[in-house]
Amino acid sequence: MAEVGEKRPATIHQVASLAGVSHTTVSRYLQDKDSLKPKTRVKVDFAIKTLDYRPNLVARSMRTRRTNRIAIVLPSGPHSPGRLLSAASETAHQAGYQVEIVSIEGGPRARAARVDELARSGQVEGILSISSIDVRGKKSWNVPIVVSGNYDDELRGLGELADASEIREIIEHLAGLGHRTFLHVAGAQTFASARSRKQVYLETIERLGLRSFAAIDGDWSAQSGFDAMAGLPSDSGVTAVVAGNDVVAMGVIRGARSRGWDVPRDLSVFGWDDYEIARFATPSLSTVAVDREAQGREAIHRLLAEIRGEPVPEPARGTINRVIFRESTAPPPAAVSGR
């Protein structure tokens, strides 16, 4: 066991006194070493080392009115923001910002209220929300806010970082294999990403003259995928399922199996997220790889640009997501594709 906080940290005055200069000079040293003449610099340098001095950042914040702190709002849902978070936090640190985490329970409105409060707390200079928030009725925020994975545009500094356009590519590919009748097991519709995937699914089906047996609203769970298959009529004609994500897709595969349908022989299944675990499942899952780290970095870059009043960089579309074809997709059964 080590000891705990007996000694107060040294202050700028103690450093100044030991160095034989004014505390103004020490502060100046902190801002820009070169503004002191070498002899003075050496004295201050020595005093700082001797006392192991670290500036009190709270006092500095108070004086400068800058906190160098941004908040990241975590989703309360089933998503694991680990990698995005690490990358975002790393990027922010490099830019000299601390990252504060706020986890918000409750629905979009409750979250919006909390974000509102946060924005006005004076504690943070910007906010990155990983969950979608309901911003209707909110007129003004005093700090920039970036929402990752949200199509709403009533929000200042909105960066659209999720993109469902890969759904189009998936359906085109499946149609090319001969599939005609599709099923979509969507994620929770409170999530912008789920809504947009569903929307692109429906549009693409329509545009290509295909048939959607149904677009079922799920809740991102494997169970929702399983249930969708359990409830599917034998004569639905569905030969391809586009699931909201990998977890749902695994439920779909298991559900299909429980109906006696083999994947991919009788049914093709697509996920989203490229979980390592689904890559090693049997059959390995066709999916969309999402570069969470790039997403996190990009979100922070956008936020920092907002904070600094610089032009906001365009999100680099198309580089973050990548469709991956694996064993869970194949041509439809001959009987079906031939009719």
Add this chain to the structure above:
Amino acid sequence: MAEVGEKRPATIHQVASLAGVSHTTVSRYLQDKDSLKPKTRVKVDFAIKTLDYRPNLVARSMRTRRTNRIAIVLPSGPHSPGRLLSAASETAHQAGYQVEIVSIEGGPRARAARVDELARSGQVEGILSISSIDVRGKKSWNVPIVVSGNYDDELRGLGELADASEIREIIEHLAGLGHRTFLHVAGAQTFASARSRKQVYLETIERLGLRSFAAIDGDWSAQSGFDAMAGLPSDSGVTAVVAGNDVVAMGVIRGARSRGWDVPRDLSVFGWDDYEIARFATPSLSTVAVDREAQGREAIHRLLAEIRGEPVPEPARGTINRVIFRESTAPPPAAVSGR
């Protein structure tokens, strides 16, 4: 687009002036409404509402020398701390603490250096590290630190929250089914959880007079599980594999399949983490369910106790982890169990 921060937030002086009282009184109101006489209270109340006043927390921190902020150090590894993080952050908020995230790249020593710096920054009152950190050589910290999932004990306020004792239960169960020769594909040995699982594995094998063909050090990846099976001699005699976690286990299963071995007919496989996705895989994975939220809450409770100088609650052993038997485990092939 909403507007951004033109107007400065109201100060305590403005409130005082509008209410016709001293700012001291307003401050007192903030601390304890009941210490004012009703008439005064109403005036202050009105002024605060009118000006939409929020106390400047940076100034308050400066004065009180309390930041009400704790830091959580994220692992840089493959783990997804999502749920633990949410629960920890939620718990901290309820206790009036803000949570700051620090993501640290690099090895245990680099992380220890960063934690050291953090502890001395005066910005946080306590630190929860989700990754293991190398604390050798560090004598004293001026804030309490709790490490979740680490057996080291040189650290002040160490809370041992990971517990590998379920490995014992797993092996006993498998032995009861008739298994005699085991293989362990461990997680990265830089993680305390991986080290302790491996240790309990070896001890239990020894104690029960069983045989361990090998304990392979992996890196938590599915590939490491796959490779372990790819490299296993045909005559190894192994009929049961204890994997470091679910991801590794899925790699093991896939690898076994590539060797023509069926799970669980030829080989039983155990994971750790109870990922939803592995529950719906075929075969569904036997595993250990970890209550991440309880883990997060408990870690914060311990940390808060340290901060407040209260007695530190004993971690509630046995309630956090639960062994779950599913399709990936079964008796060994007759030929083997009979010999």
Add this chain to the structure above:
DNA sequence: CTGAAAGCGCTTACAG
């Protein structure tokens, strides 16, 4: 190149 002074927005003894 350096120092004395003011002030950031609060809280907390100390008087009254």
Add this chain to the structure above:
DNA sequence: CTGAAAGCGCTTACAG
């Protein structure tokens, strides 16, 4: 029950 004063540890014009 309320107010005047001091001070938390810095930074930043302003002088010199």
